[in-house]
Amino acid sequence: MPTLQNLRRGGRFRIPGDRAMPFYLFLSLLLFSTGAYYLGRKRAFAVSGGQIRNLHSLPSFYGSYTALWCILPALIVFALWVTLQPGIIVDLVVADLPPELHNLAPDRLNLVVNDLKNLVSGNFVSSTPDPAMLAAADHYRNLRTIGNAALWVVVLTLATLGIAYAWRTISPTFRARNRVEQVVNLFLIASSTIAIFTTLGIILSVAFESILFFQKVPITEFLFGLQWSPQTAMRADQTGSSGAFGSVPLFAGTLLISGIAMLIAVPIGLMSALFLSEYATPKFRAFAKPTLEVLAGIPTVVYGFFAALTVAPFIREIGTAMGLHVASESALAAGLVMGIMIIPFVSSLSDDVINAVPQSMRDGSYALGATKSETITRVLLPAALPGIVGSILLAVSRAIGETMIVVMAAGLSANLTANPLEAVTTVTVQIVTLLTGDQEFDSPKTLAAFALGLMLFVVTLILNIIALHVVRKYREQYE
């Protein structure tokens, strides 16, 4: 029986000072650069001979210039050091291990290194540590202490050198503002490229693993296969050991659930947008519109909980009362709740679109004697149709990519069916089940998740591009 003490502490403890070290160093760097700012400013006053108008830039720019010289080089070295240090230390320690440990096969050596790290951080170790390991751990700790001390010295020296350099360059004719603005400009440009790098990162990471996957499983099987059972067996002679990776049932399931969701969301969303913009009093609109939008702010995991614990049992009960067989994880429950989630999405997008239709078109229709509903169905909707289609496409892409609702309320087994009362699985559910828990990065099972991710990304991207294009074209039409 574990002792109370262990229960309480979760059975582990750490040396606190060591982990917070980079943080304190960073803090002192910030302090240093604040000091550098004032130093630089003071220096600028000094070289100006008391006349600020002798200076090329405002004194604060000289301060910023000094601060930048203080912090930037030091930060770069700091970042490099922190990323490289652990690897170097491990190499040094391994090189010093006694030969019988040193000459182990690489994967065994990895285990030893892991044990060593655990030993160093004071965690439980898989076996009782032998003296060689204890010595190595001591060695590791020593090296780390030395490394950390050296880091402090190097970084703070660099910061001081930076200040000294800036101090020397400051003169009344020195163009400090231009230099500082250059740096800021660089930062702005670098920031704006992050979005590009994110997209690139998504494409590369997903595509790379997918290529590995398609080397193991032919792409035609993945795209057109009707069987999905990714559980590869432990032994080759087990039945069904090969694993099947046909993604058609997953996409069929995704489409079924998204279809149900759209059947709920499009009529309700569109009709409420029409009602709120054409019929409702301003007072009612001011109350109902934000209330409906609350639905968009609720986290998806809450919808999932609602679907799994309230809607699914409810549907099952009704079904059994009517003598139907309803699976406890029916596609209907997940689709229904997903539809509720998407209502505000459809309604607020179509609201924008409907409001963009010029008032003169409505007035013209009324002048001809049309009723309000006739104006809406014969004039407004045809005029707004491209925009509405665009917003529906966006909603579809949202439904396809939605994860938590289906993870919590849809099934796991890949059934190829169009019956909404049965359990189906979706692309996102499979990605989550394949990637949570233990994983090795070379099994087709894990790689399959990335291939599915690639498909998901491509499909939603195409939908989004079409939708954004349509919506934009449509807006231009009436502007």
Place this chain on the structure above:
Amino acid sequence: MNKPTSAASAPAILNRDIKTIVNAGLKRRHAAETRFRWYGLIAVSLGLLFVVLMFGNIISKGYPAFWQTYIQLPIKFDPAVIDPQGSRDPKTLESADYAALVRAGMRQMFPKVEGRLELRALYGLVSSNAALELQSRVLQNPALIGAEQEIWLLASADVDTLVKGNIDRSLDETERPIKDNQVGWVDKLKAAGKIEKQFNTILFSSGDSREPEMAGIRGALMGSFYTLLVTFLLSFPIGVATAVYLEEFAPKNRWTDIIEVNINNLAAVPSIVFGLLGLAVFINFFGLPRSAPLVGGLVLSLMTLPVIIIAGRAALTSVPPSIREAALGMGASKLQMVGHHVLPLAMPGMLTGSIIGMARALGESAPLLMIGMVAFIVDVPKGLMDPATVLPVQVYLWSDLPERAFVERTSAAIMVLLAFMILMNGLAILLRKRFERRW
């Protein structure tokens, strides 16, 4: 445009004809109008009904979780059990068998209960947390040893569920988690006023646990806090910088067009794909630890970035050009113009956008599943590198557990989550109302 009408010779007749035709159809058309109106009203009402239904469902399930059942027991801090040597050594005090004290208290309440199975059922009424509670009391105040006190101790989850009326007593004994003899004891305790519902502080003060009565959301709350801290620290400066660059500095060329389209598309990429990115890049490539708030924050900041950029650009465009021209006219450099005049004026709008983005990040769970923030973690995380989970993922984890008491706690966690989201959105609205200027 005037067409020469062939029936011009008989305008009166035509007029009458049109009138009758129109009048004949009028009833039908007005009926259609009313119908259409009703469809719209029904649609809006359905939408509003769903809002009420969701909140009603969650709140009605979750509010009982804010109270927890306690049992009052006479506890004798027996020196022979706690500290037989009388050394008062903290180590001895810490490792003493406090569960025995609780058992003794139970026996004292029900002296007639005998037999191994019966006794075990009796001891099962009290949570295993009770021993921890006694331990901390003794450690705080060693003078307690030898004294006898009436102490409120945490009841087990099954007792809690029974007291809250969520166990059907008419069911057969074998189908209930709590047996007939236990129900009898609970009723006796209740009659004696020894059972009480107190405000559930454990929910807010402890981490996850396998025992429903001891499980809390503090770990998840701290995890969410650290994750959002990283998200905000990264996405806000970068987002603002990108918005400023694209809106104020960037030349209008192909490259900035690409960036713009790219940002709009990123905003619509499914969140789970960001999780795949995080797994492949941050964990596999850069070797950052799994389950760490740092990685969660990195992934979420990539997701929040487009939201902040789009909101930031909207805020910047709403600042009138006259402000810019005036600043430039006074001799400010372009950067000074932005930094001293445009940015401060656009800041409320940018902050509003970022808070809304952060609220969305707070509710996000799918990408965090990918990077391993779904582990069962008892310890409250103390930093960016500690394994942690976040509030929505905690909801997901608990919703999988079968015990009724966990359903209650899940709903309570959802209520806390929603409260934070409402708070953040309210703050955003307040900010907009207070500081937004119409030009």
